[in-house]
Structure formats: structure tokens, C-alpha cells
Amino acid sequence: MRTSDDIVERVRNAISIVDVVSEHVRLRKRGRSHIGLCPFHTEKTPSFNVVEDKGIFKCFGCGEAGDVFSFVMKIEGLTFPEALAKLAKSAGIDYTPQQRSGEQTSEDKAEPLIGACREFAAFCYRALRADQGNSAMKYLLDRDFTEEILKKFGVGFAPDGNSSFLHSQEISDKTLQIYDQAGIISRSDNGEYYDRFRNRVIFPIINQTGRIVGFGGRILPGMNKELAKYVNSPETPIYHKSHILYGLFQAKESIRKLDYAIMVEGYADVLAVSQAGFENVIAAAGTSLTTDQLNLLRRYTKTIVLLFDADLAGKNAALRGIELALAADFDVSCIVLPVGEDPDSYLRKEGAEGFERQLAQKISFIETKARLLKEQGLFDSPEGAARAIRSLVETIAKVPDAIKQELYIRRIAERFQLMESTLLTELRKITGRERREDVRKRVESSQREEIASRQEKQFASHVIDIPPSRAELELLRTFLENAGVAYKAIIEIDFDISLIEHEYVKSIIFTCIRSYEENGEAPTVAILLEAFRDDDAVRKLIIDTSIAVEKISEEWENAELSTIQIEEKLAQSAHQSGVLIMSEVLEKRLNKLQQDIRQVKDEIEISKIMEDILATAQQIKDLKTLRMREAI
Numbered sequence: 133m134r135t136s137d138d139i140v141e142r143v144r145n146a147i148s149i150v151d152v153v154s155e156h157v158r159l160r161k162r163g164r165s166h167i168g169l170c171p172f173h174t175e176k177t178p179s180f181n182v183v184e185d186k187g188i189f190k191c192f193g194c195g196e197a198g199d200v201f202s203f204v205m206k207i208e209g210l211t212f213p214e215a216l217a218k219l220a221k222s223a224g225i226d227y228t229p230q231q232r233s234g235e236q237t238s239e240d241k242a243e244p245l246i247g248a249c250r251e252f253a254a255f256c257y258r259a260l261r262a263d264q265g266n267s268a269m270k271y272l273l274d275r276d277f278t279e280e281i282l283k284k285f286g287v288g289f290a291p292d293g294n295s296s297f298l299h300s301q302e303i304s305d306k307t308l309q310i311y312d313q314a315g316i317i318s319r320s321d322n323g324e325y326y327d328r329f330r331n332r333v334i335f336p337i338i339n340q341t342g343r344i345v346g347f348g349g350r351i352l353p354g355m356n357k358e359l360a361k362y363v364n365s366p367e368t369p370i371y372h373k374s375h376i377l378y379g380l381f382q383a384k385e386s387i388r389k390l391d392y393a394i395m396v397e398g399y400a401d402v403l404a405v406s407q408a409g410f411e412n413v414i415a416a417a418g419t420s421l422t423t424d425q426l427n428l429l430r431r432y433t434k435t436i437v438l439l440f441d442a443d444l445a446g447k448n449a450a451l452r453g454i455e456l457a458l459a460a461d462f463d464v465s466c467i468v469l470p471v472g473e474d475p476d477s478y479l480r481k482e483g484a485e486g487f488e489r490q491l492a493q494k495i496s497f498i499e500t501k502a503r504l505l506k507e508q509g510l511f512d513s514p515e516g517a518a519r520a521i522r523s524l525v526e527t528i529a530k531v532p533d534a535i536k537q538e539l540y541i542r543r544i545a546e547r548f549q550l551m552e553s554t555l556l557t558e559l560r561k562i563t564g565r566e567r568r569e570d571v572r573k574r575v576e577s578s579q580r581e582e583i584a585s586r587q588e589k590q591f592a593s594h595v596i597d598i599p600p601s602r603a604e605l606e607l608l609r610t611f612l613e614n615a616g617v618a619y620k621a622i623i624e625i626d627f628d629i630s631l632i633e634h635e636y637v638k639s640i641i642f643t644c645i646r647s648y649e650e651n652g653e654a655p656t657v658a659i660l661l662e663a664f665r666d667d668d669a670v671r672k673l674i675i676d677t678s679i680a681v682e683k684i685s686e687e688w689e690n691a692e693l694s695t696i697q698i699e700e701k702l703a704q705s706a707h708q709s710g711v712l713i714m715s716e717v718l719e720k721r722l723n724k725l726q727q728d729i730r731q732v733k734d735e736i737e738i739s740k741i742m743e744d745i746l747a748t749a750q751q752i753k754d755l756k757t758l759r760m761r762e763a764i
Contacts, residue, residue: 146224149199173191173194187200255297258288265289268289298326346371392436396439401413401475421449423456423459436462451501458527521544604634611640
């Protein structure tokens with residue numbers, strides 16, 4: 133049955149697409165549009181546009197586009213009736229989607245588990261405030277938590293014995309299975325169910341849309357010391373701990389407003405910091421900080437203050453968090469509390485004023501890591517200091533922004549009174565290794581695809597009419613002469629091998645790189661011919677180019693050039709060929725963009741294409757400048 137156009141229009145008019153998208157993407161106003169990082173693919177430069185007055189979105193990076201309904205369908209994996217029902221509910225419009233008999237939606241499957249979590253949270257909330265929760269409530273009040281903060285985070289208590297959740301009601305076998313799937317109860321070896329969170333303070337875990345999906349449970353003081361201090365929900369169909377940040381639902385508006393988040397370690401820390409007035413606080417509870425959690429946080433901010441305990445575990449967590457957040461392109465600073473303190477204990481001693489001072493005195497990730505390395509004694513000897521500083525440079529190498537890298541290098545140079553040039557040389561060595569590893573992985577992936585493609589399409593019988601460009605042939609020649617030298621040369625200019633348009637040349641260079649990575653030396657002509665034994669056209673290209681290599685090598689030998697001089701010439705040739713290939717690809721792209729803009733009428737697309745034209749033109753200009761410098 134077709135959905136009524138009237139209900140669709142009513143919901144569309146009642147809902148702001150900016151508000152809906154903002155629940156998943158951090159948007160900022162630009163002209164008539166709002167822009168942000170696309171939630172449908174990984175990108176560093178915002179290309180996701182939302183036009184509120186037209187009620188549409190479009191990503192110029194991956195091409196995803198649509199209205200508010202298609203956004204919700206895509207982001208949450210819903211059907212159109214499900215998305216319509218969800219948005220209608222948000223708008224306060226009465227609408228119930230009609231389904232075919234026996235059809236079960238994704239929301240239908242999740243709803244019983246979410247309902248079970250909601251039911252358990254409500255039971256624990258009431259139990260904390262009843263007689264059976266007196267000891268738990270006393271423990272929380274003794275830690276100076278107010279009823280207001282306990283209510284804000286839905287804190288409760290899970291009793292044991294006859295008053296437990298499992299024994300306090302009549303439960304059918306079907307319901308038991310739902311509670312088991314939701315991670316609320318467990319099953320023993322003899323097949324009997326029992327409460328997972330018995331006799332513990334309960335911290336409901338709420339996802340960013342406000343639905344309870346899991347729990348953390350803490351034992352009370354004086355209990356059996358052999359018991360784990362915390363028990364967390366297992367992975368369930370609705371709870372994936374690496375994708376959840378504790379407290380984000382309560383903190384997201386404050387994080388948006390202040391444009392930074394405070395990251396602490398545990399549930400109680402979040403409550404304590406939030407109660408002190410710093411509502412932009414979250415925790416990666418139940419797991420170490422993950423990339424998925426950072427991607428979730430990026431919807432609201434790209435600035436993070438890491439606050440960890442002063443014990444060894446806290447310091448190690450700080451180092452892991454620093455490197456992960458930097459790699460995710462966050463601006464990172466840190467607070468290291470005095471020895472023996474955590475955020476909760478510190479606030480009880482020093483209050484909000486003391487915590488405000490800590491925030492004001494937060495230190496850079498460089499200083500944080502330097503202090504931790506000093507505590508380990510690495511700066512007590514020149515050898516240790518060199519290892520420590522190299523470790524700092526390795527951390528900076530994880531920063532994706534090259535300008536930021538140089539600024540951070542300058543800080544280290546000033547901090548340790550070292551030459552910037554020395555540190556930059558070390559940085560280039562490290563980033564070069566990382567780029568080579570990235571290229572190696574891309575080559576392996578592409579090589580697998582190439583082999584599969586040849587097997588499927590009988591590559592040997594395929595004829596490529598367009599010959600390789602002069603730059604492609606020259607790059608191939610350098611690889612056949614010395615794959616290691618050529619490889620290192622193109623890495624220095626961040627050359628992407630996929631830019632090579634001639635498939636035969638690309639296949640041969642892929643094979644050269646793979647052989648060099650595996651064996652540490654350039655493949656011989658015999659090895660290459662064997663690799664392409666069924667591809668006569670490729671074999672011919674290898675032979676023809678190898679002959680040209682031999683002629684040039686003979687000329688170099690007659691000129692009595694040293695091995696180092698020959699390698700320098702090879703590196704220069706590979707470098708120049710790579711730059712020329714990039715220039716040719718960019719020129720083609722510029723021509724295509726200039727043609728596209730003449731055919732587009734949508735002002736948003738025109739604006740985006742114009743930005744691409746300007747950016748591409750600048751890249752071409754930079755490459756031309758580079759070529760001119762090399763010619764001097």
C-alpha cells in the first residue's frame with residue numbers, strides 16, 4: 133500500500149533536515165548551506181552539504197544525496213515506512229506504517245532488546261530508591277553524588293536474591309531469551325539463568341540517540357574482593373562497546389557549544405565531572421579508546437582533552453589515546469592529575485575551582501608524553517634521550533596534517549634545544565616508512581584485483597590500442613633499472629600508482645614493487661617474464677623497455693658514472709616522471725571539470741565544482757613550480 137502523500141508532506145514540513153543530520157554530523161553554516169564531514173564515507177575535508185530551505189543533502193565526495201527521509205534510511209538502515217514513522221514520532225505526528233503480513237523490520241528486531249534494557253534500567257532505578265537499595269544509595273551519597281546527577285544518568289541498583297530482577301516477576305521462556313540476548317541475564321553451564329548484574333550499582337549506557345543499549349555494574353565496598361570491580365554488558369545486537377561513548381547523549385549539546393570534549397576513564401568520573409558543571413565530559417567505558425568512538429565524537433567536535441589517572445594504567449591509556457586521537461586528526465591536549473587522584477577524588481578535594489585550574493593549565497600531548505618518558509628514566513642518558521625524542525617524533529608522524537607536523541616539530545626543537553632540520557629529517561624517515569607500508573598494502577590489494585581481473589577476462593587476449601605516455605614509459609624504465617630507487621623516489625612525492633593509466637605499465641610496476649617489498653631487490657627480467665607468461669603484449673613491453681634500459685646503462689658506464697651517481701640520476705628521473713604523470717592527470721581532470729561546470733545549473737554543485745577547479749589549478753601550478761625548480 134502506498135504511503136499517503138499528505139503524511140509525507142506533513143512530516144517533511146515539520147522536520148528540519150539540519151536538526152536531523154546534526155544528530156549524526158557536526159555541521160557548520162556556510163552561506164545558504166551547512167557543511168560537514170560525510171557520514172557515509174571517510175574524508176578529511178568537508179564535502180557533505182545540507183540545504184535547509186530545500187530540505188536536501190548532497191556529498192560531493194561519494195555522491196550520496198537525497199532528502200531527510202533518505203538520509204535517515206541510509207544512516208540507520210531503515211525502510212522508507214520505518215524512516216517516516218521515526219520522523220513522524222519526532223515531530224509529534226500520529227503515524228503507524230502498514231507492513232506486509234509476516235514482515236519484520238530492523239527496528240522490529242531491535243525493539244524487544246531495547247525494551248528489555250529500558251525495563252531493567254527502570255527496575256534498577258526504583259530499587260536504588262527503595263529499602264533494598266539503601267546500602268548502594270549510601271555509597272553514592274558518601275561519594276558526594278547528588279540525586280540530580282544520579283537521575284540525569286539514570287543510575288540504579290541491581291538487588292540480589294529473591295528481590296533480583298529475574299526473581300521479582302513471572303517471566304516466560306521467550307522473555308528469558310530476549311533478556312539473554314540483551315545481555316541482562318546469563319546462562320550457567322547447567323542451563324539455568326541468573327542475573328548478570330546482581331548486587332551492583334548500575335550505570336545505564338545510552339547511545340547518542342537516547343536509547344538504553346547496555347549497562348555497567350560496580351560492586352559495593354566490602355564485597356568479595358575476588359569479584360570483578362566492574363561488570364559490563366557483553367556485545368549484543370544493539371550494543372557494540374567500541375561504537376559507544378558513555379555520557380555522550382547527555383554531553384553532546386555542551387560539546388557542540390564549547391567545541392571540545394573532556395575524555396575521562398570511568399562511569400563515576402563522568403558523573404563527578406558533569407556534576408561539577410563541566411557537562412562536556414564523556415568516557416570510553418568498558419574498552420580502550422577506539423577509532424569508531426573517535427569517528428562518533430567527530431560529529432560534535434575535533435578537539436579533545438584527555439584526562440587520565442596518574443597510575444601506570446592511566447598513563448599507558450593516555451599514550452594510546454593520544455596517538456589514536458592524533459591519527460584521527462583531533463587537536464589533543466591532556467590533564468595529568470596528581471599521583472593517587474582520579475577525577476572523582478580530585479573534585480571532592482579541590483572542587484570545581486580546582487578542576488577549572490587543571491583545564492586552564494592543560495598541557496600539549498608533546499609535553500605529556502615527554503613527562504611520561506622522563507618518569508621512565510629515558511632522559512638520564514644521551515642514548516635514552518635520543519630514543520625518547522625519536523618516540524615523540526613517531527607520535528607526531530601520526531598527525532595527518534603536514535603543517536601541524538612542522539609546528540609540532542618546532543615545539544620539540546624549542547623544548548629540547550635541537551635543530552629543527554634534524555628533527556624534520558627524522559620525521560621524513562618515519563613518514564616515508566609509513567607511506568611505503570601504505571603503498572605496499574595498496575599494491576597487494578591492487579595486484580590481487582589485477583590477477584583476478586586477468587583470470588576472469590583473459591587479459592592476454594585484450595589489446596590496448598592507446599600506447600603508454602612518455603612519462604609512463606620513463607617511470608617503467610626506472611623501475612626496471614632499480615625498483616628500490618624508483619620506489620623511494622615516488623614515495624617522496626606521495627605518488628599514487630593508480631594514476632598510471634596504461635594497464636600494462638601499471639601491472640609491471642605493481643609487480644616490481646611487490647617483488648622489491650618481498651625480496652629487497654628489483655626483480656630480474658626473467659622473473660617479470662615468468663610473472664606474465666600468458667600475457668604476450670606485457671612481455672613484449674617488458675622486453676622493449678629492458679632493451680632501452682640496457683642502452684642507457686651502457687651510456688652511463690661509458691661516462692664512468694659511479695653507482696651513487698647512477699642511482700641519483702635514476703631517482704631524479706623517477707621523481708620527474710611521477711610529477712609529470714600527476715600533472716597530466718590533473719590537466720585532464722581540470723578540462724573535465726571545466727566542461728562539467730558548463731552543463732550544471734544547481735548552484736551548490738556549481739560552487740563545489742568551482743572549488744575543485746581552483747584546487748586542481750593550484751595543484752597544477754605547484755607541480756609546475758616544482759618542475760621549474762628542478763630544471764634550474
